[in-house]
Amino acid sequence: MVLSLLLASCASDGGGGGEGVQSQKMETIRSRGKLVCGVDGKLPGFSFLGPDGTYSGLDADTCRAVAAAILGDPEMVEYRDLNSSERFAALASGEVDMLARNTTMTLSRDSAGGNGISFGPTTFYDGQGLMAPVASGIKTLKDLAGKPICVESGTTTELNLADRMREQGIAYTPLKFQTGDQTYAAYLGGRCVAVTSDRSQLAAKRSSFPQPDAHILLPEVMSKEPLTPASINGDPAWADALRWTVYALFQAEELGITQANVAAKVAEAKANTNLADLRRFLGVEGDFGKQLGLPADFVPKAIAAVGNYGEIFERNVGAGSPLKLERAENRQWKDGGLIYSPPFR
Amino acid sequence: MTTSSSPPLLPPRPAPPSARRSWRGALRQELFATPLDGVISVLLLAALLAAGVGFWHWAFRQAQWAVIQANTTLFAVGRYPLLQQWRLWLLVTLAGATIGASWGLLRSHPRADRSGTLWPINDLVAIAVLAFVAAWLPVALKLPVPLQLRWWAITALLLVLRGVSGQWGQLVPRRLLRFLPLLWPALYLFGMVLIAGGLGVPRVPPSEWGGLLLTLLMASFAILLSFPIGIVVALGRRSTLPLLRWSSVLYIEFIRGAPLITLLFLGQNILGYMLPGGWAPDRVWRAAWVLTFFCGAYLAEAVRAGLAAVPVGQLEAARSLGLSVPQALRHVVLPQALRIALPATVGQFISLLQDTTLLSLIGLLDLLGTARTVMANPEFLGKNAEVYLTLAVLFWCCCAALGLGSRALERRLDPSHSPT
Numbered sequence: 001m002v003l004s005l006l007l008a009s010c011a012s013d014g015g016g017g018g019e020g021v022q023s024q025k026m027e028t029i030r031s032r033g034k035l036v037c038g039v040d041g042k043l044p045g046f047s048f049l050g051p052d053g054t055y056s057g058l059d060a061d062t063c064r065a066v067a068a069a070i071l072g073d074p075e076m077v078e079y080r081d082l083n084s085s086e087r088f089a090a091l092a093s094g095e096v097d098m099l100a101r102n103t104t105m106t107l108s109r110d111s112a113g114g115n116g117i118s119f120g121p122t123t124f125y126d127g128q129g130l131m132a133p134v135a136s137g138i139k140t141l142k143d144l145a146g147k148p149i150c151v152e153s154g155t156t157t158e159l160n161l162a163d164r165m166r167e168q169g170i171a172y173t174p175l176k177f178q179t180g181d182q183t184y185a186a187y188l189g190g191r192c193v194a195v196t197s198d199r200s201q202l203a204a205k206r207s208s209f210p211q212p213d214a215h216i217l218l219p220e221v222m223s224k225e226p227l228t229p230a231s232i233n234g235d236p237a238w239a240d241a242l243r244w245t246v247y248a249l250f251q252a253e254e255l256g257i258t259q260a261n262v263a264a265k266v267a268e269a270k271a272n273t274n275l276a277d278l279r280r281f282l283g284v285e286g287d288f289g290k291q292l293g294l295p296a297d298f299v300p301k302a303i304a305a306v307g308n309y310g311e312i313f314e315r316n317v318g319a320g321s322p323l324k325l326e327r328a329e330n331r332q333w334k335d336g337g338l339i340y341s342p343p344f345r
Numbered sequence: 346m347t348t349s350s351s352p353p354l355l356p357p358r359p360a361p362p363s364a365r366r367s368w369r370g371a372l373r374q375e376l377f378a379t380p381l382d383g384v385i386s387v388l389l390l391a392a393l394l395a396a397g398v399g400f401w402h403w404a405f406r407q408a409q410w411a412v413i414q415a416n417t418t419l420f421a422v423g424r425y426p427l428l429q430q431w432r433l434w435l436l437v438t439l440a441g442a443t444i445g446a447s448w449g450l451l452r453s454h455p456r457a458d459r460s461g462t463l464w465p466i467n468d469l470v471a472i473a474v475l476a477f478v479a480a481w482l483p484v485a486l487k488l489p490v491p492l493q494l495r496w497w498a499i500t501a502l503l504l505v506l507r508g509v510s511g512q513w514g515q516l517v518p519r520r521l522l523r524f525l526p527l528l529w530p531a532l533y534l535f536g537m538v539l540i541a542g543g544l545g546v547p548r549v550p551p552s553e554w555g556g557l558l559l560t561l562l563m564a565s566f567a568i569l570l571s572f573p574i575g576i577v578v579a580l581g582r583r584s585t586l587p588l589l590r591w592s593s594v595l596y597i598e599f600i601r602g603a604p605l606i607t608l609l610f611l612g613q614n615i616l617g618y619m620l621p622g623g624w625a626p627d628r629v630w631r632a633a634w635v636l637t638f639f640c641g642a643y644l645a646e647a648v649r650a651g652l653a654a655v656p657v658g659q660l661e662a663a664r665s666l667g668l669s670v671p672q673a674l675r676h677v678v679l680p681q682a683l684r685i686a687l688p689a690t691v692g693q694f695i696s697l698l699q700d701t702t703l704l705s706l707i708g709l710l711d712l713l714g715t716a717r718t719v720m721a722n723p724e725f726l727g728k729n730a731e732v733y734l735t736l737a738v739l740f741w742c743c744c745a746a747l748g749l750g751s752r753a754l755e756r757r758l759d760p761s762h763s764p765t
Binding site: 041042043044045047048049050051052053056078080081082083085086089093095181204205207208209321322323 | 415418423424425427613614707709710718719720721728729
């Protein structure tokens with residue numbers, strides 16, 4: 001009873017900003033009091049259950065940020081573990097409000113004639129890479145000429161490797177294995193000088209090796225896998241809210257706003273009327289929230305919940321995690337990466 | 346039949362070689378009867394020893410069991426809210442008490458035609474194993490001390506009730522004893538209320554059930570409901586009413602014609618489209634119903650085999666005594682058919698229990714799903730062997746319990762010793 005009253009009051013608070021913005025999905029989320037977020041649930045660094053029964057990972061943090069933005073509370077998320085074959089059906093039938101499930105954005109998934117889903121900003125640029133022992137001295141693809149490379153058979157990985165090597169005219173010996181476990185066992189056993197898979201997978205495997213530091217990921221990326229959160233087509237207001245919440249995490253990193261200093265930044269923006277950009281971004285001034293159908297303070301709420309994009313990356317897959325992935329393409333655009341937020345104006 | 350037409354008696358066969366042999370003699374005869382036997386035995390024993398030593402070395406030297414120790418709650422109940430877990434403890438306590446009491450009463454009331462001992466050797470072995478596991482496991486899992494104490498208390502309660510009800514069970518009148526089997530469905534229903542909430546207890550949505558809790562719940566739900574379905578459909582398939590017969594055949598053949606994983610996906614994906622949002626049953630319940638109807642079709646065939654094995658004269662005799670068809674089925678045919686079908690039925694239940702691992706493929710956090718999410722935790726990457734071994738042992742225990750229970754039931758229902 002008390003709980004439902006609380007939820008009702010939350011809902012009306014949240015709805016206050018959304019006058020004039022029509023979104024059935026957002027109405028549903030507010031009246032339910034929870035965001036239903038489809039995740040993989042079994043992917044190292046992206047979404048998995050911790051010993052205390054809470055979800056962690058880059059994808060789970062995306063769900064949290066959106067819940068904080070729309071409902072004001074990052075814990076109001078109901079996670080659904082979805083496998084790759086049912087994820088789009090779950091989205092289309094309305095079982096989940098959004099996907100944050102390492103889904104590669106492609107034309108056929110985006111188009112109305114295909115899966116008909118609506119992609120937000122890419123939160124992780126993955127791609128097929130190569131791993132080799134540091135001691136082997138291999139630095140680039142060229143160094144692999146004439147050498148055996150371990151690869152899982154029957155995957156796109158195998159085809160991509162063949163394509164890239166043929167383009168560059170490098171002869172090599174593919175050693176094919178049925179399962180991932182066999183592939184990495186052969187690599188560790190020294191039967192090949194390199195192993196290929198998605199870079200995030202390679203990093204996850206590497207962290208389970210006896211000596212993770214003895215292996216490096218080569219800089220070459222052989223395929224494009226932009227992992228992107230998504231929502232259903234046909235609710236543009238909800239898709240916008242999702243998109244700009246993720247952009248806010250990008251923008252926060254660019255502006256140096258972190259989980260730790262966001263409260264101070266808000267106070268600073270309130271005190272100094274000259275900081276127009278910061279005031280608008282943090283919802284102190286203007287009506288960005290209202291335009292999106294979100295509460296005015298959705299940006300500080302999201303940042304306070306999970307931190308800016310850089311913090312999310314480092315905590316879950318970067319230096320602060322056992323995966324120790326390089327930022328690489330996932331750096332800010334100013335640093336030569338692809339993470340770029342359009343202006344908050 | 347007259348005695349004159351019976352065949353002449355065979356001459357008495359020589360007595361079998363003495364059943365009592367010294368263990369040394371037995372060893373020689375079983376393993377080293379001929380030189381070839383001896384070589385094979387030595388090689389096999391050496392291989393077993395090497396495997397055993399290798400496993401021992403891995404399990405106690407190399408394996409890092411922290412992945413299990415840190416995630417015991419997850420493996421046991423999944424994401425069940427911490428504050429509500431007292432309900433599960435209450436349920437385990439009640440189940441322990443019911444097991445102890447039923448066990449003791451079963452021993453103190455042997456079948457009228459059997460001489461039962463109060464403490465058969467099987468029970469002593471079972472009690473010793475139970476006591477050892479209960480004493481060792483909570484310590485090995487490094488559970489917090491209060492939880493260790495709880496497990497010990499529950500085991501002690503079970504064993505004490507086993508002793509008490511065994512010793513003084515004779516004092517319970519047989520009339521009251523007839524209601525004992527009702528204790529189990531009552532406990533099950535009460536358990537469902539405890540787990541799911543309702544009747545004044547806060548609700549815990551199925552999406553937060555997981556681990557062993559979810560696996561056992563799914564399996565027991567499907568087992569309990571598929572049993573009546575199986576009987577009805579088996580009778581329907583033998584019915585003379587064409588509509589009933591054909592719909593039974595259609596149901597059985599449809600289910601048996603599709604792999605379980607296909608049906609599970611069908612249940613998850615189609616129901617969401619067919620029913621408006623919010624109306625479709627929760628994904629956990631969808632899976633439970635799919636499992637139930639899947640198992641029901643196979644059970645129907647097992648029961649049908651049992652029905653076919655009962656001579657038609659049984660039904661005719663019962664009918665000629667004035668029993669109606671339902672009465673004849675209920676009192677004469679079905680008891681015999683179900684006893685014949687028991688081994689096949691339990692085999693089906695065991696495979697159903699193992700089939701629940703498919704739930705992890707539709708994104709539910711059953712035992713295997715929990716294991717996969719635990720292995721995805723970057724802290725425990727690469728600890729697959731430890732996790733899978735734990736899972737295998739857990740499943741083995743559950744299936745062994747089902748198998749042992751069914752054999753005990755078979756013995757108790759075995760008519761060959763019944764008074765003539």
